[in-house]
Amino acid sequence: MVGDDGLPCDDDALIERRLRRERVFSGSFLHVLRDTVRLPDGGTATREFIEHPGAVVVVPLLDDGRVLLERQYRHPIGQVMVEFPAGKLDAGEDPLACGQRELREETGYTAREWACAGAMHPMIAYSTEVIHLYFARGLHAGERHLDSGEFLAICATTTAELLAWARDGRVTDSKTLACLLWLQNVQAGQWALDWREAPP
Structure with a gap:
């Protein structure tokens, strides 16, 4: 079936089927894999990508209306970046627990309430990474x-700034830009969050 835009409506007509997997590189944090896949038209191709353990990003809301940010040097691009606090998931770690840990370790803050805003895939063409997005308020x-x-x-700024x-x-930074989209819509009352007391 084809839609009005000429694109297939059936996802199954787009899916590539893995035939073979090769581990190209194994690091302490990331792994590079190469899959050989069967294409929807019957042909074959290779797909190289990074296997990532997943991560969490936190939008910390200060009582005065500002948000908490970090400035950190990122070696691959050789720049100091402005970002929301974030970090990778440890093996088997719950995303909320990871967010609480990263916020405490990186900023020193703990939060009274947390809200999950969903997940994002920042590099869908070449990484399995999924980032879980949380808001935190009642900061101490x-x-x-x-x-x-x-x-x-650590720095703090207004949404407008x-x-x-x-x-x-x-x-x-893509995760911070995605968080900013959420922040705008939450503060405008367009997107709702389900706030919950922080578990002990």
């Missing part, structure tokens, strides 16, 4: 516990 400041070799600075940074190209 404490002591940071950065990982060895981790260096970052963060929007200006995105417009001007100062914020280009």
